[in-house]
Amino acid sequence: xxxxxxxxxxxxxxxxxxxxxxxxxxxxxxxxxxxxxxxxxxxxxxxxxxxxxxxxxxxxxxxxxxxxxxxxxxxxxxxxxxxxxxxxxxxxxxxxxxxxxxxxxxxxxxxxxxxxxxxxxxxxxxxxxxxxxxxxxxxxxxxxxxxxxxxxxxxxxxxxxxxxxxxxxxxxxxxxxxxxxxxxxxxxxxxxxxxxxxxxxxxxxxxxxxxxxxxxxxxxxxxxxxxxxxxxxxxxxxxxxxxxxxxxxxxxxxxxxxxxxxxxxxxxxxxxxxxxxxxxxxxxxxxxxxxxxxxxxxxxxxxxxxxxxxxxxxxxxxxxxxxxxxxxxxxxxxxxxxxxxxxxxxxxxxxxxxxxxxxxxxxxxxxxxxxxxxxxxxxxxxxxxxxxxxxxxxxxxxxxxxxxxxxxxxxxxxxxxxxxxxxxxxxxxxxxxxxxxxxxxxxxxxxxxxxxxxxxxxxxxxxxxxxxxxxxxxxxxxxxxxxxxxxxxxxxxxxx
Numbered sequence: 001x002x003x004x005x006x007x008x009x010x011x012x013x014x015x016x017x018x019x020x021x022x023x024x025x026x027x028x029x030x031x032x033x034x035x036x037x038x039x040x041x042x043x044x045x046x047x048x049x050x051x052x053x054x055x056x057x058x059x060x061x062x063x064x065x066x067x068x069x070x071x072x073x074x075x076x077x078x079x080x081x082x083x084x085x086x087x088x089x090x091x092x093x094x095x096x097x098x099x100x101x102x103x104x105x106x107x108x109x110x111x112x113x114x115x116x117x118x119x120x121x122x123x124x125x126x127x128x129x130x131x132x133x134x135x136x137x138x139x140x141x142x143x144x145x146x147x148x149x150x151x152x153x154x155x156x157x158x159x160x161x162x163x164x165x166x167x168x169x170x171x172x173x174x175x176x177x178x179x180x181x182x183x184x185x186x187x188x189x190x191x192x193x194x195x196x197x198x199x200x201x202x203x204x205x206x207x208x209x210x211x212x213x214x215x216x217x218x219x220x221x222x223x224x225x226x227x228x229x230x231x232x233x234x235x236x237x238x239x240x241x242x243x244x245x246x247x248x249x250x251x252x253x254x255x256x257x258x259x260x261x262x263x264x265x266x267x268x269x270x271x272x273x274x275x276x277x278x279x280x281x282x283x284x285x286x287x288x289x290x291x292x293x294x295x296x297x298x299x300x301x302x303x304x305x306x307x308x309x310x311x312x313x314x315x316x317x318x319x320x321x322x323x324x325x326x327x328x329x330x331x332x333x334x335x336x337x338x339x340x341x342x343x344x345x346x347x348x349x350x351x352x353x354x355x356x357x358x359x360x361x362x363x364x365x366x367x368x369x370x371x372x373x374x375x376x377x378x379x380x381x382x383x384x385x386x387x388x389x390x391x392x393x394x395x396x397x398x399x400x401x402x403x404x405x406x407x408x409x410x411x412x413x414x415x416x417x418x419x420x421x422x423x424x425x426x427x428x429x430x431x432x433x434x435x436x437x438x439x440x441x442x443x444x445x446x447x448x449x450x451x452x453x454x455x456x457x458x459x460x461x462x463x464x465x466x467x468x469x470x471x472x473x474x475x476x477x478x479x480x481x482x483x484x485x486x487x488x489x490x491x492x493x494x495x496x
Contacts, residue, residue: 079366081330081339084323089359091192091352093221093322094214096233102324105235109328114342115185115245116316118333118368121345124315125370127179129398131428137176137480138401138429139166140317141469142183144461145190148219148237151244156251158436159184162466164312165281166473172288174477175484181315183433185248186344188220188241189321191352200226220322238325245343249316256312277470317346317372321353323363330367338368348372348403351379356386365391372401403431409472417479427483430476435463442468 077083096102130136142159159182167178198215213231216224220241223230320326320341329343341347347367351374353360364371371391375384384402392399406412420427435441441462464472 079362081327081366083366084327084359084363087357087359087362088355089323089353090355091321091350091360092196093324094192094196094217094233096235098235102235105238106324106328109238109242109325112242112329114331115242115249115329116342116345118331118336118338118340118342120315121340121369123313124179124181124345125396125398127313127398128370128401129396130177131179132397132426134426134428135177136179137170137174137427138179138181138431139163139170140181140183140429141166141432141434143187143435144183144433144463145218146184146187146244148240148244151248153251155436156184156248157255158466159434160252160255160314162434162436162469163314165466166469168285168288169281169470169473170477170480172284173474174480176480179315179429180313181317181346182252183317183431185245185252185316186241186318189218189319190216191321191350192217198226198231218321220325238322241325242329252314252316256314277467277474280474281470315345317348318344319350320347320360320364321350323359326363333368336368339366341367341369344369346370346372346401348374348401350374351376354379354387356383356390361387361390370398370401372403374403374405376405401429409468410475413472413475413479417483421483421486427476427480430472432469432472433461433463434465434469436466439463439465441465 127136128138131138141163163180163182167180170176170178192215196215197212200211200213213226213228214222214233216222216231217233220237222233222237225231326341326343326347329341330339331342332339347364347369348371349360349364354373354375355361373384373387373391388400406416417427442464
């Protein structure tokens with residue numbers, strides 16, 4: 001998946017009113033060509049004041065002081081962390097056989113520490129507001145859906161490294177500051193695409209028997225194996241998802257403190273000679289390292305120049321699907337009185353769950369995290385305007401990101417930039433489903449891969465590999481560079 005911030009069918013950045021939401025996860029469309037999305041930047045007026053102070057969060061308890069009901073400016077109905085229960089959810093979760101156990105797990109999660117902090121989410125919103133003004137560029141990428149079985153340090157490191165590589169390309173070729181947001185540390189749940197049930201063989205190999213079981217809804221709900229035990233929703237999986245998210249965040253934060261030293265060290269150790277764009281990245285990295293070494297000898301150090309920062313700003317995101325889990329990780333920020341979903345810095349609502357009167361929109365309208373909205377040709381423009389007003393009644397910059405699905409990478413990327421340029425809008429970001437593994441799960445435009453090399457290694461949607469991701473990064477960076485050059489020339493001519 002990919003996204004960009006601009007004015008066209010693409011990802012948009014616009015956050016709603018400050019309240020709070022919860023962590024959820026999802027999986028995208030299974031179309032093997034549907035890995036790219038773009039983000040459109042939308043500017044807004046009436047910027048709300050933001051408190052820079054550090055925050056303390058408290059879990060919503062049963063008493064009214066801990067769970068205040070807040071009046072929403074977008075609706076006469078009051079909002080509370082559980083008001084989504086009064087609405088219908090189009091993409092319903094499968095029923096848990098043990099409701100008491102589920103409630104016990106959710107109460108346990110309410111007492112757990114937040115995975116992220118409100119101040120971090122506010123800082124991301126400020127950066128996204130800059131993207132809406134064309135000053136920065138959003139790079140959002142990671143897992144289509146995280147897995148318990150594939151959870152390991154190498155996978156996390158490789159995705160983080162790939163995002164840093166793409167960041168370097170966009171920064172030094174596109175000459176634009178980059179906002180790095182991962183689809184990671186919470187991207188577990190997946191949609192019920194068509195049928196809540198799945199049909200398949202339930203018998204042994206020698207005696208096949210057609211059977212029907214609940215659909216696989218992500219590792220935080222049930223298992224992918226086709227048997228009743230695995231497909232039965234298990235509340236304990238929510239606890240495991242929380243711990244895996246916490247461990248992932250801890251690992252990412254450790255990497256992020258390394259900062260920008262030698263970007264030639266950000267490689268994935270591929271030996272495949274077909275990785276043209278990995279080679280091209282290495283050439284770029286060598287040039288950058290030499291430039292940084294020169295700057296260091298000239299007295300420009302990490303302490304006095306932003307490009308040689310000691311730490312890397314990195315945020316997390318996922319789709320808001322599992323509302324009970326999201327509610328259990330919602331906290332009220334003590335400094336602002338607003339609710340934040342402390343399962344991730346940014347959340348988005350999917351195309352199947354963005355109904356104006358639906359449970360997911362009801363939950364998200366009350367949280368202060370930056371939000372994304374997935375859109376395509378299926379949405380009516382008037383409906384989209386209403387949805388944005390519900391989620392961002394104050395028209396606050398950085399609150400909302402519109403995410404539009406793309407099919408053919410190269411053609412759609414170029415068309416995306418062309419349309420936005422004609423409309424006088426800024427391309428604000430790109431959103432990708434990627435992997436640092438040396439696999440081939442989708443094909444490039446106008447190129448059918450060798451069947452012996454093409455294979456799907458994930459239970460959900462196909463992803464871009466490192467070479468394909470870097471190819472896209474170079475392509476986008478070049479379009480950004482050309483766009484900025486044209487704008488600078490136009491400003492010069494206007495001034496003279």
